[in-house]
Amino acid sequence: AQSVAQPEDQVNVAEGNPLTVKCTYSVSGNPYLFWYVQYPNRGLQFLLKYITGDNLVKGSYGFEAEFNKSQTSFHLKKPSALVSDSALYFCAVRDMKDSNYQLIWGAGTKLIIKP
Amino acid sequence: NAGVTQTPKFRILKIGQSMTLQCTQDMNHNYMYWYRQDPGMGLKLIYYSVGAGITDKGEVPNGYNVSRSTTEDFPLRLELAAPSQTSxxxxxSRLTGGNYEQYFGPGTRLTVT
Structure with missing residues (x-):
């Protein structure tokens, strides 16, 4: 079955340190992968996507993600965390069996950046 | 450009009551979606629409109905509210085509007691 896993419910990082939020996936074929961020009491916002091309994808707010086909992973990264990065982060993958390209969502990872 | 708007922001329903959650987008997007988000869980797709007059069930459609009479509006109807619909x-919404980026509204927090 197709799925997305975010193995960490919560990630704690000190401000200024690099951060990584993990995502692994299981789909048939070439995946389309996405990261979204949700700030408190807000809707989700698109951060970045991988469809094809370079394995390192750059997105909004200084975030980037690395697609690793052999490890079926798409980890979100940022070189230097800000307190304002504290939010809920969702990884998603396109359902390759759905002609309308629905997304399969991970459960989310809460990122806490401490001053 | 307002994007995706949802009303109301909050609502408390009694068991068995009905209500409609409103959703409007002004980006001329063909695709529209309704999700529910439960604590500690990812998004679950309730219904979606690929254009005016066309709707289809998602992963968790039971207890809900939708309609899409215009490109802009995609209301979600709860007919007989149950505590399990607290969410x-x-x-x-999104454009047809290769971008796949979805634009989200601010959400409606619903409590059924």
């Missing part, structure tokens, strides 16, 4: 509901 945060998000509406989203």
């Amino acid at each position: 945060v509901y998000f509406c989203a």
